[in-house]
Amino acid sequence: MKFETVLLLCVLCFFVSCKKEIPASIKLKVEFEDKLKKELPRVYSIAVYKNGKIFKTFNRFEKPYIRKEIDLDSLSNGTYKFVYMNFLNQTVQKSVEVKENKVYNISIYPDSSDYTSLINKSFVSNLSENQQVEFYYESVGCFHSFEGSFVVTKKANAYYIKSRTISKKLNKKELDLIIKMECELDLLQDGGCTTSDYYVVKFGKNEKEFHDRTCAWQGWTNMFKQINIKS
Numbered sequence: 731m732k733f734e735t736v737l738l739l740c741v742l743c744f745f746v747s748c749k750k751e752i753p754a755s756i757k758l759k760v761e762f763e764d765k766l767k768k769e770l771p772r773v774y775s776i777a778v779y780k781n782g783k784i785f786k787t788f789n790r791f792e793k794p795y796i797r798k799e800i801d802l803d804s805l806s807n808g809t810y811k812f813v814y815m816n817f818l819n820q821t822v823q824k825s826v827e828v829k830e831n832k833v834y835n836i837s838i839y840p841d842s843s844d845y846t847s848l849i850n851k852s853f854v855s856n857l858s859e860n861q862q863v864e865f866y867y868e869s870v871g872c873f874h875s876f877e878g879s880f881v882v883t884k885k886a887n888a889y890y891i892k893s894r895t896i897s898k899k900l901n902k903k904e905l906d907l908i909i910k911m912e913c914e915l916d917l918l919q920d921g922g923c924t925t926s927d928y929y930v931v932k933f934g935k936n937e938k939e940f941h942d943r944t945c946a947w948q949g950w951t952n953m954f955k956q957i958n959i960k961s
Contacts, residue, residue: 756826756834758800763839764952770798770819771840772946778802779811817946818839820920834905840946845913852909853933857884864932865912867950871925878950882908896899896959911953915940918947 762771773796778786788796802810811825817840826834849855853863862883869876880893882900889900891908900908915929915938923945931938942949 747821752831753803754805754807754834756802756805756828756836758802758812759835759837760796760798760800761837761839763842764956770796770954771842772885773814775814776800779813779815781808781810812836812838814838814840816843817944817948818843818914818917819921833955836919841952843889843914843917845910845917847911848913848916851916852912853931853936853938854882854889854905854909854912856933857882858888859884859887861923861934863912864930866932868928869925869950870928874925878949891957891959893954893959898959900957907953907956911949914947914949915942918942918944921945 736828758776760771760776760850762768765837772790772791776788776796777784778788786794786802788794788800789944790796805828807828807830809825809827811823813821813823816822820843822838824838825837826836828834857863860883864881865879867876867878878893880891882888882905883892889905891898891900891904912931915931918940921942923943925945927942927948927950929938929940929942929950931940
């Protein structure tokens, strides 16, 4: 082997041995499950735990601030858990196991909830032929008041919505959005917002009432936007 080749191999080995390994990092995205919304969701605090102990806290109004993307750099191995409140004021957590030096990408969705266990109890899900479910809504705040209502009816194995003077047949996605809103009403927690949203859901002789003071969920408004009719 020529001297120049040996020298080149030695130089390469030197640089490889001196190359620093990039430590692990987590890139956390704070975003809406509804991809039409691009703004930063209203989250007030995200607590980060490492192996069960508080590691760092991000806040809406204090440094370090909550941003659309949060980077945690130079991390050692361990279990990192992100704890926050979703729009229904439920405590939600998401964990990631850091085992090697790489970038871990995770996302949290404050507008998301797990309501699947409530679908079978939904009035709309249990509609029989020619039955209907009535929804009533009232929102009162310091500078506004609003009332709305709509009816979901099942006819000939199809579902229809009527709101004020508007009536349309619902596709599966639109029907699922209404069922989601109804189920999430059962998940509402107490809130301290000055705006109070009041819901009544009627199905025959059965009636449910709910109050929303979260100032973030906005189930009625979001549902109507997604099914594209005026409330």
